[in-house]
Amino acid sequence: AIKPLANVIPGLEEGVITAATVYDDRRADFGGGYAPKNVANYRGLTTVRKAIEVSSNVVNMKILSNVGPSKAIKYLQDMGLSHVNPDLDNNLALSIGGMSKGATPLEMAAAYEAIANGGEYTEPTFYTKVEDSNGNVILESKQEKRRVMEETTAYITADILKDVVTGSSGTAYMCKISGMDVSAKTGTTDGSKDRWLCGMTPYYSAAVWFGYDSSEEVVYSGTNPAGQIWSSVMKSIHKNLPNAKFNTPSGITQATVCKKTGCLATSSCTDTYTETFAQDNLPEKCEGHG
Numbered sequence: 001a002i003k004p005l006a007n008v009i010p011g012l013e014e015g016v017i018t019a020a021t022v023y024d025d026r027r028a029d030f031g032g033g034y035a036p037k038n039v040a041n042y043r044g045l046t047t048v049r050k051a052i053e054v055s056s057n058v059v060n061m062k063i064l065s066n067v068g069p070s071k072a073i074k075y076l077q078d079m080g081l082s083h084v085n086p087d088l089d090n091n092l093a094l095s096i097g098g099m100s101k102g103a104t105p106l107e108m109a110a111a112y113e114a115i116a117n118g119g120e121y122t123e124p125t126f127y128t129k130v131e132d133s134n135g136n137v138i139l140e141s142k143q144e145k146r147r148v149m150e151e152t153t154a155y156i157t158a159d160i161l162k163d164v165v166t167g168s169s170g171t172a173y174m175c176k177i178s179g180m181d182v183s184a185k186t187g188t189t190d191g192s193k194d195r196w197l198c199g200m201t202p203y204y205s206a207a208v209w210f211g212y213d214s215s216e217e218v219v220y221s222g223t224n225p226a227g228q229i230w231s232s233v234m235k236s237i238h239k240n241l242p243n244a245k246f247n248t249p250s251g252i253t254q255a256t257v258c259k260k261t262g263c264l265a266t267s268s269c270t271d272t273y274t275e276t277f278a279q280d281n282l283p284e285k286c287e288g289h290g
Contacts (some may be wrong), residue, residue, distance in 0.1 A: 001187030
């Protein structure tokens with residue numbers, strides 16, 4: 001569930017990737033014999049969009065290797081992940097959640113809210129105001145707000161995460177809400193000791209952690225239990241809300257790209273699709289498929 005925050009958002013913000021950027025999804029040694037496996041199958045040449053849908057560990061680690069862990073840490077801290085350690089977590093394991101202290105569900109819900117809110121982070125609070133018996137306000141919440149990413153980055157990230165819900169290989173399929181844009185990402189730790197579901201709609205963001213006080217394998221049949229909880233709660237609170245989609249900001253455009261290279265398609269490209277981009281972060285034209 002950290003992958004959109006640690007890899008996609010910094011990659012888009014720094015102009016290192018687009019949703020169409022292609023990486024080779026196959027086992028790789030990142031130095032010193034460190035070669036994390038994918039839970040799912042290796043897919044070969046894979047776009048960033050598809051890599052998030054199938055939760056490829058390899059592709060996400062390659063994104064972070066291009067961005068740089070130290071830059072990613074700054075973005076994570078800006079998004080409220082206060083437990084990220086600039087010294088202990090300054091490595092590629094960060095890309096797949098290998099952090100010294102991790103993150104809380106509250107921090108994850110707030111970070112995902114920043115995506116849904118067009119890139120503006122809002123400090124979480126548990127109250128709005130306190131009044132005395134005469135109705136006088138004696139305490140009022142003051143939530144800090146700050147921009148942590150461009151509106152275009154937030155929109156493209158949310159758009160990529162919609163495929164995790166609606167895509168053919170999406171792992172958050174249980175989170176669909178009729179008439180509503182839903183973006184989400186599942187998460188699993190080593191040994192299946194933790195199960196996560198973080199996601200948002202145009203109305204609400206929510207993060208669910210499912211596990212035990214003393215870590216042990218989460219054993220279940222059927223659907224990810226964190227996803228079941230998320231789906232049950234979110235479907236209930238959206239029941240009487242009008243249908244809604246994420247607002248498309250200015251600076252967003254669509255273009256036909258070559259699926260083999262991630263570049264803008266030319267007449268020689270036969271395997272193409274339409275992708276969403278920030279106007280100031282378009283790929284080059286495709287120069288061949290060799």
